[in-house]
Amino acid sequence: MSERTTSAVADKPTPTMRDVAQLAGVSVTSVSNYLSDYPYMKQTTRERIRQAIEMLGYVTDERARSLRSGRTGLISLAIPSLTQIYFAELAERVIAAARRRGYGVTVESTAFSRRHELESVAAMARKMSDGLILSPLLMERRDIARLAGDYPLVVLGECLFDVPAPHILVHNIDAVKALTQHLLDAGCRRIALIGGALDRRRTSTETLRTQGYLEALAQADVPVDAKLIRPIPAWETDEEAKDDASGGAGYVGRGIATRRNGSEIVRRMFEEGIKADALLCYNDLLAFGALRQLREMGVRIPDDLRVVSMDNLEEAQYTIPSLTSVELGKEQIAQCAVDAILEQVAGGGRGAAEQRYVDFSIHYRESSPAVA
Amino acid sequence: MSERTTSAVADKPTPTMRDVAQLAGVSVTSVSNYLSDYPYMKQTTRERIRQAIEMLGYVTDERARSLRSGRTGLISLAIPSLTQIYFAELAERVIAAARRRGYGVTVESTAFSRRHELESVAAMARKMSDGLILSPLLMERRDIARLAGDYPLVVLGECLFDVPAPHILVHNIDAVKALTQHLLDAGCRRIALIGGALDRRRTSTETLRTQGYLEALAQADVPVDAKLIRPIPAWETDEEAKDDASGGAGYVGRGIATRRNGSEIVRRMFEEGIKADALLCYNDLLAFGALRQLREMGVRIPDDLRVVSMDNLEEAQYTIPSLTSVELGKEQIAQCAVDAILEQVAGGGRGAAEQRYVDFSIHYRESSPAVA
DNA sequence: ATGAAAGCGCTAACAC
DNA sequence: GTGTTAGCGCTTTCAT
Numbered sequence: 001m002s003e004r005t006t007s008a009v010a011d012k013p014t015p016t017m018r019d020v021a022q023l024a025g026v027s028v029t030s031v032s033n034y035l036s037d038y039p040y041m042k043q044t045t046r047e048r049i050r051q052a053i054e055m056l057g058y059v060t061d062e063r064a065r066s067l068r069s070g071r072t073g074l075i076s077l078a079i080p081s082l083t084q085i086y087f088a089e090l091a092e093r094v095i096a097a098a099r100r101r102g103y104g105v106t107v108e109s110t111a112f113s114r115r116h117e118l119e120s121v122a123a124m125a126r127k128m129s130d131g132l133i134l135s136p137l138l139m140e141r142r143d144i145a146r147l148a149g150d151y152p153l154v155v156l157g158e159c160l161f162d163v164p165a166p167h168i169l170v171h172n173i174d175a176v177k178a179l180t181q182h183l184l185d186a187g188c189r190r191i192a193l194i195g196g197a198l199d200r201r202r203t204s205t206e207t208l209r210t211q212g213y214l215e216a217l218a219q220a221d222v223p224v225d226a227k228l229i230r231p232i233p234a235w236e237t238d239e240e241a242k243d244d245a246s247g248g249a250g251y252v253g254r255g256i257a258t259r260r261n262g263s264e265i266v267r268r269m270f271e272e273g274i275k276a277d278a279l280l281c282y283n284d285l286l287a288f289g290a291l292r293q294l295r296e297m298g299v300r301i302p303d304d305l306r307v308v309s310m311d312n313l314e315e316a317q318y319t320i321p322s323l324t325s326v327e328l329g330k331e332q333i334a335q336c337a338v339d340a341i342l343e344q345v346a347g348g349g350r351g352a353a354e355q356r357y358v359d360f361s362i363h364y365r366e367s368s369p370a371v372a
Numbered sequence: 373m374s375e376r377t378t379s380a381v382a383d384k385p386t387p388t389m390r391d392v393a394q395l396a397g398v399s400v401t402s403v404s405n406y407l408s409d410y411p412y413m414k415q416t417t418r419e420r421i422r423q424a425i426e427m428l429g430y431v432t433d434e435r436a437r438s439l440r441s442g443r444t445g446l447i448s449l450a451i452p453s454l455t456q457i458y459f460a461e462l463a464e465r466v467i468a469a470a471r472r473r474g475y476g477v478t479v480e481s482t483a484f485s486r487r488h489e490l491e492s493v494a495a496m497a498r499k500m501s502d503g504l505i506l507s508p509l510l511m512e513r514r515d516i517a518r519l520a521g522d523y524p525l526v527v528l529g530e531c532l533f534d535v536p537a538p539h540i541l542v543h544n545i546d547a548v549k550a551l552t553q554h555l556l557d558a559g560c561r562r563i564a565l566i567g568g569a570l571d572r573r574r575t576s577t578e579t580l581r582t583q584g585y586l587e588a589l590a591q592a593d594v595p596v597d598a599k600l601i602r603p604i605p606a607w608e609t610d611e612e613a614k615d616d617a618s619g620g621a622g623y624v625g626r627g628i629a630t631r632r633n634g635s636e637i638v639r640r641m642f643e644e645g646i647k648a649d650a651l652l653c654y655n656d657l658l659a660f661g662a663l664r665q666l667r668e669m670g671v672r673i674p675d676d677l678r679v680v681s682m683d684n685l686e687e688a689q690y691t692i693p694s695l696t697s698v699e700l701g702k703e704q705i706a707q708c709a710v711d712a713i714l715e716q717v718a719g720g721g722r723g724a725a726e727q728r729y730v731d732f733s734i735h736y737r738e739s740s741p742a743v744a
Numbered sequence: 745a746t747g748a749a750a751g752c753g754c755t756a757a758c759a760c
Numbered sequence: 761g762t763g764t765t766a767g768c769g770c771t772t773t774c775a776t
Contacts, residue, residue, distance in 0.1 A: 014497075016753055027763045032755060040761055059497035063439045064753035066500075067768050072435060074478065074500065081464060083686065088460035092453060095481045104500070106446065107479045109467045125386075125431035128438075128446065128476070259690040288690055295692050314455060318631040318660055320667050320692050388769055399747045404771060412745055436769035439752050748775080759764075 024052035078120035093334035131341035152344030176212030188278035195282025262289025321366035329358035396424035450492035465706035503713035524716030548584030567654025634661025693738035701730035
């Protein structure tokens, strides 16, 4: 069917290990050994093989190698979306960490869809990658059973708990507590939680962060005003997510942290006449939108209102004013996740269900300078 | 070495096609045929196979399939960095487009390094993916020879020309011309080009955009002031890039478009006392930094100064003020690139060296509203 | 309509 | 030290 258009000369197929062995006058085993740095080999043999490989321009076919050895040299990374900058920054670091270990990364954007998250899990059975780094967002308790298997797996974040695999977590509660404490120290008493969630039916990053906020207020004996806890409007704009919601029975729609939602939440809060002296945002994206909206309404930051947030995206340094934000340890998460996968690859199967926490740190900027 | 911790029962290895065939009482060929929707098959056979597959929970091993069939179902995407938001947005679309065609995407971040770009090319010989979508940034003319091969390849952007493969390009010159014309129509006469490049020794996105700017000015008989063309400072902060520069003989260091560089260029320009009534930025990232700096210096936008840019990142809607920017067709590029790869996969080899252009459109926002 | 057999290119026992 | 052999799990002629 296909008529390859190559040079007029007879099609020279890509050389195999057999060709190399033949040219070098040795067996394929020796070539294989040579390639895997087998130590017990005569220097002359080694040299002959080296030359043959060079002459033929031989390169290992990783497909064949993977079929035989069971390893593909690929790790799958399943994240909600690369357009959520946090995940783009995380993915970049995962790719870098994997490369350092000689691995490639297949990125699966699950597009805010539970179905796609489950698909990325199911894909592991197809064996095209050695392990899965999964950052679930919409999977549910009942989906945990599908994570069973003996392939290397690492789960990120707070969407799921009790997963049968290493689980990398950030100190959401402590980080938000520290951030809230910072605002309290600065004298704020009406701290709005932009993107907070009082719904405790399921644990999520939102509910954990809300918990940190509540604990800090409780410790400082500052009363909680429920009106200051502003959830992300559900399904504001996202079609894909809507589709997914209709698919999952009993699924409670949750909103997505976007700049637009950040603006919207702030606009509505002010419309309702709710006064605040600080905004603690669920993440930087919401904060960016909030800053934009506050600016439009002529609110002075940090004089009238302090704004703090979480994720410490690169962009946080360039907003007006620059944004005080918590770095939750992207670099560490990436490195830790890749290492956990490779440990499992080396160990020949699924790792223990331990939880690994990474460190956080507050980066103070103009929107809420550190207090003395 | 490895002591798998599984159930006490004997380890049941993942079922192969042979197991399915055995259980269904047919040959492996029939199972294979079933899986590839072979039409001439008795309904009863089909059903027996279906049941066997279901009972065993059989899933095809893509490694084996790929070794035999030559297809891996994976496309490699090599881009400079996911932290450059433009590329994150592009990658997201490539992943989505590939998924629609049943393909996965291996993302290689070449980290602003010529060496990594060449590595992603060399990796194709290893056959772990069916094709490469390459967005080169630092490769040079002399590297083009390395792109020879009969694997599917698509090249994006203006870093390279005369590549032996389909090449997807955006209308850089025309887009900048249109953008410049818009500023001229608005009455601007001193338009600074932030991130422009007068160096014509090699064609690059920067030089093309600069060309569009110059052409528009020439057509309008507006004199060019070389002081208004502000290049990105070379190697401002990037270590990785520095390494690479030292490696490539005769390599001319180029700067990277970052928010920081955008701020810096504007700061220096004002320090030098150079007056402008508009800023045409090489891309949104530079523009974001520029807006930040202008804001700090108390410049009113668009009253004192108009600002326009290219890339139309999501963020452009949320800056203060929101940014007029050109959409260069990310969606179309992604779809076109994936299709071009798949055409080559189907055709059995490298496609012809045609150039495909995608469309652009200006999105007018606060930083430079459309003029009547 | 279905099956037998021959590998895809490599690695891993195990001989020698 | 090096070679022989037996597959990894699948697709693909080619018979029947």
